[in-house]
Amino acid sequence: MKRTILLVGVGVLSGCVSAEQLDKIYGSQMPPTAAERAAAITYIKSTFYDPYSIRDASISNAVTLLDTGYRSICVRFNAKNRMGGYVGMTSTSLRFRGASVVSSLQDAPGCNTDRLQYSAFPELENL
Known part of the structure; x- marks a missing residue:
């Protein structure tokens, strides 16, 4: 149930968000x-x-998630798993209320669209 709510929150669940709404989300x-x-x-x-x-x-x-007051940011990176091996590029959607992360969703479909612009995040690589 939680997963479905998060998918609706990022506006990517098929059938729940119109093309106009997606245009508005990615246009923001x-x-x-x-x-x-x-x-x-x-x-x-x-x-x-x-x-x-x-x-x-x-x-x-x-991106602003319509009239919810939430903003969503996706982060992509390659990191090690518990076995010590790199797993390849993964995407995680972070949902914000103000400047606080309130939820996340790994491999969120909305993060893997050409409509979303990415830039380097060196601060995360240099922890």
């Missing part, structure tokens, strides 16, 4: 604020298994 893109970037780093450091192994990190522009 703007670079993440310094506070959002810092909150993303803090959240990843406290929740991921080996955040110090992160490489090839990038961060998306922030």
Whole structure:
């Protein structure tokens, strides 16, 4: 149930969000604020298994999730798993209320669209 709610929250669940609404969501893109970037780093450091192994990190522009008051930012990177091996590039969507991360979703479909612009995230690689 939680997974479905998060998917609806990022506006990517087929049939639940119209093409017009997606245009509005992706049209609201703007670079993440310094506070959002810092909150993303803090959240990843406290929740991921080996955040110090992160490489090839990038961060998306922030999008506003319609009239919910939430903003969403995607982070892509390659990191080690519990076995000590790199798992390849993964995407995680972080949902913000203000400058605080309130939820996340790994491999969120909305993070893997060409409509979302990414830039380098060296602060996450240099923990």
